[in-house]
Amino acid sequence: MQDAPSDRDALQALLDFHVEAGVDLALDETPHNRFAEPKAERAPAKAAAPASATASAPPPRALPKAAAAAPEEVASMAREQARHAQSLEELEAILAGFDGCALKFSAKNLAFADGNPEGRVMLVGEAPGADEDRIGKPFMGRSGQLLDRMLATIGLDRSQVYVANIVPWRPPGNRTPTPQEIAICKPFIARQIELASPEFVLCLGGPAAQNLLGLKDGILRTRGRWFTYKTEDGREIRALPTLHPAYLLRQPLQKRLGWRDFQALRRALDGRE
Ligand code: URA
Secondary structure, eight states: OOOOOOSHHHHHHHHHHHHHTTOOOOOSSSOOOGGGSOHHHHSOOSSOOOHHHHSSSOOOOOOOHHHHSOHHHHHHHHHHHHHHOOSHHHHHHHHHTOOOOGGGGTOSSOOOOEEOTTSSEEEEESOOOHHHHHHTSSSOSHHHHHHHHHHHHTTOOTTTEEEEESSOSOOGGGOOOOHHHHHHHHHHHHHHHHHHOOSEEEEESHHHHHHHHOOOSOHHHHTTOOEEEEOTTSOEEEEEEEOOHHHHHHOGGGHHHHHHHHHHHHHHHTTOO
């Protein structure tokens, strides 16, 4: 591995290069060339490496035991803990203390919710990005600004809707959360919906629609159609998948489809659909 340059401008340029390439998070104090490591060390460390192998290098940052447990075991712990929450405040506190999802340890903040939990509509996105991670609330960046403009077209703002994500911690580099991370976090968003008990759930993007509604089809096939979201306590909530605002920022011509979905939500709120 090359030595880092010592002058300030070269260091800044190196940092900018990494950020532009999507490397915006340091997971450890020292760099590791994983390709140069023997296979056994690269595999997720179940059994600790022998002391002699690690004596010269600082040990990688250890995850708490819960985050390293088998995904099914962690998901069942998550279900158990989420079920105990009797209010949204309790749920947020439980989630903040939950160590089962490794994303917690690379994120700066838990982005639990924004808006009004008493609102008739709950919007659920995928996972926080850099702005949300910094601020600790969902939909704070460019996607959030577009979302606010779309809500405004149907006479709503954040004081009237409740906003959350299926995964409440930022995946490093804004990657898509893995199926395991989603499975671990799902009991919490399910309980959050149950406790907020909105009349309508708007699923923002494919991952939210597929994971909350059990849909197999992609978002372009399911958007704009009403489905039923069933809570664990047996309530049925009308749910509408729509395109994610981040997708609409990349594909502005599709905004007309998003606009149609928001009009459908308006009609439903007015009892006309
Ligand atoms: N995208 C999401 O899905 N959620 C956020 O909070 C921000 C961007």
